[in-house]
Amino acid sequence: MSTSEGMTRRQALRRTAGLLGGVISMPVWSGVLSGCTAGGGDDWSPVILSPEQNEMVTLLAERIIPATDTPGAKAANVNRFIDKMVGESFPPEDRDRFMEGLTAFSTRCQDVLGTAFVDATEEQQVALIAEVDDETFGDDAPAPDPENPSFFRMMKELVVVGYYTSEIGASQELKINLIPGYYDGDVPYEDIGRTWAA
Secondary structure (H helix, E strand, O other): OHHHHOOOHHHHHHHHHHHOOOOOOHHHHHHHHOOOOOOOOOOOOOOOOOHHHHHHHHHHHHHHOOOOOOOOOOOOOHHHHHHHHHHHHOOHHHHHHHHHHHHHHHHHHHHHHOOOHHHOOHHHHHHHHHHHHHHHHOOOOOOOOOOOOOHHHHHHHHHHHHHHOOHHHHHHHOOOOOOOOOOOOOOOHHHHOOHHHO
8 A cells, every 4th residue: 555655564554543543443442352363273264254355355454564574464364353353343333334345345446447356456456445545544535433434444443453463563563572671761763673662
């Protein structure tokens, strides 16, 4: 998505967090607090998503948080987190809204690109996501309605939360140190890089 337009992953996620208002919706909080994780082994199968929808969600998540010098959303199994959150933690009205939005996104892709999202080229996928992102978070986007969030706002929130609550997101991207040692509050930034979460 934004990384191909010259924005780093960290800048894109900061924009998303800012546009989400630094607030996580109640269905997502509820799922995270109840211990919702990606889970499952090699025999995992989706709870609510069809195999085709799961493939599309996997690609959408990977385009939002692509692999760079650290693994992306696909390696963190964010699709499994989304399936479990929507299927088990979301209230019925939010679940319906998400699933209807996913169907509408799929239809839009077919109408705009003439093919299914998973069959489109990476450039086509990124361009479509960037267009929807701008409609949702851009300067001319309508104010968010907490009672009726858009599909893409829900999707992006789930991707960001799912990624950064995963082992990969926490340990490889944020480099969280759960058992910190000596604390030195005066270290030059270039010495620590992205270990701000330590």
